[in-house]
Amino acid sequence: MDIIKSQATLESESVFNALFYYATIGIVAVNRNGEIEMINKNGAELFGYDQVDLIGKKVETLIRASEPGFEIHPHVQHLDKPDIRPIGAELDLCAIRKDGLELPIEISLGNFVVQGETLAVAFICDISIRKVFEKQKEEYQEGLKKAEEHAKELEKAYKHEQELNNLKSVFVSLASHEFRTPLSTIMSSADLLAKYDREKFAERKDKHIGRIKSSVKNLVNILDDFLSLDRLEQGKIEPVLEDFNLVEIINTLIDNFQPILKKGQSIRMGSCEDTMIYSDQKMVKNIITNLISNASKYSLENDPIDINCVVDKDQIVVSVRDHGIGIPEEDQVGLFGSFFRASNVGNIQGTGLGLNIIKRYIELLGGRITFSSHLGEGTKFSVYLPRKAQ
Known part of the structure; x- marks a missing residue:
């Protein structure tokens, strides 16, 4: 005796058949036991099988998740939920092909009544290209981050070089001033010493000798400061x-x-x-x-x-x-x-x-x-x- 189907059932099956046969993504219909009842051509090609070879297979054998112990079976048992929902949204899911290769996929789960039986229907998308783009984006962002860090290092080095140049300018200006005064003192005192009588101007000679000693000591202190700064800058102390x-x-x-x-x-x-x-x-x-x-x-x-x-x-x-x-x-x-x-x-x-x-x-x-x-x-x-x- 033929099964008499309602108009709603006929329309539901008609919609499912249109989706199933003409969709450009993989579609797998699974029963409550997690066994494949139907799979479209794109789905079979995605897994690298002929359609007939996949009928009756457990869907878990074709899909791997990044989280150990993840199973699709519990999801397909909730056939009373009519909405289409993603599964493993926070996981990386892979389709395990017949040749052993793995493809990154996304799965959305819904249900349809087909020939009087409610089946869980998995819509499977190959996201290999998207993953490539995401990886390229991450690499680009990482490269951009490194480039920014390198730019900061260059800027820091440039500022340091500017500071060194400024210090050199200050040093030249300061050294020319600081060395000129004691050297002039030494020169004038030496000239005067040459003119003084040894006994008659002994007190004046002592005064100028003291000035020479003081100026030489000042020069030594200046040189010590410059040398100490240089050694500190180079980390040699x-x-x-x-x-x-x-x-x-x-x-x-x-x-x-x-x-x-x-x-x-x-x-x-x-x-x-x-x-x-x-x-x-x-x-x-x-x-x-x-x-x-x-x-x-x-x-x-x-x-x-x-x-x-x-x-x-x-x-x-x-x-x-x-x-x-x-x-x-x-x-x-x-x-x-x-x-x-x-x-x-x-x-x-x-x-x-x-x-x-x-x-x-x-x-x-x-x-x-x-x-x-x-x-x-x-x-x-x-x-x-x-x-x-x-």
């Missing part, structure tokens, strides 16, 4: 650590400064207990020497210089305070920069490198430096050094 008594070092430096202080200046040492420290003795000497030299240089005659030490378990704080001209507030932000010169130094000689160099030394030793200054009242520098440098 490494701390040489040893045990030494810090207070003994400070007292020795104070004695060395006595002959070259301005008239009436004195260095007042606060009460400091003998303190052993494990650090770079040469760097520490350079740090304290620079601070005392600046304190004297930027102070007037008869102004005292105060040095104090505060010791705790892990660090020692050495402070050097003068009562000199102070640093204008607007200049303080660039105090530790290369070739820094405050706007109120006038004709006081200096390279503007000293504080930059000692700050780097202090950082190499694991310490830090702070300061406070008021215009016309003086400046105080505080150096925090670990008792045991690493």
Whole structure:
């Protein structure tokens, strides 16, 4: 007896047949057991089989997911859901071809009533071309990211080169000025010495010899600053650590400064207990020497210089305070920069490198430096050094 079908059923089957036979994507109709009941020509070609060879096969044997244990079977059992929905939306699904090759695919699942039986229908799209484009897009974005990073590195290198060029210009200008003054002093004093009678002008000769010594010392200090900066820039300076008594070092430096202080200046040492420290003795000497030299240089005659030490378990704080001209507030932000010169130094000689160099030394030793200054009242520098440098 023939099955009498309703008009709705006939129309449903007609729509399904139109989709099934003429669709340009693969269509697989699967029963509740996950077995293939029907597959169109494009679907069979997608998997590399003849259509008849796939009838009755489990659909899971033809599809692999990136997540282990993923199965399509649970999805096809919900045949009561009439909507078309994607499956494995967050997974990478692959069609396993007969020849063993794998193709990336997308699957959308729906259902149709075919010959009185409700079947799950999988619409399968080959997305190989899209994956190629996505990979190319990722590679392009990665390449663009690398290009941007490279551009930033080039920009950074360019800025660094500009800074070096600026420093060179400043160096040439500063060196020509700083070397000219002491050299002129040496030359004029030497000329005068040649004219003085040995006994009659002994006092004047001593004065000019002192000027020559002072000028030569100034030249040596300038060269030392430039050489130290160059070695620091190239990373050629490494701390040489040893045990030494810090207070003994400070007292020795104070004695060395006595002959070259301005008239009436004195260095007042606060009460400091003998303190052993494990650090770079040469760097520490350079740090304290620079601070005392600046304190004297930027102070007037008869102004005292105060040095104090505060010791705790892990660090020692050495402070050097003068009562000199102070640093204008607007200049303080660039105090530790290369070739820094405050706007109120006038004709006081200096390279503007000293504080930059000692700050780097202090950082190499694991310490830090702070300061406070008021215009016309003086400046105080505080150096925090670990008792045991690493």
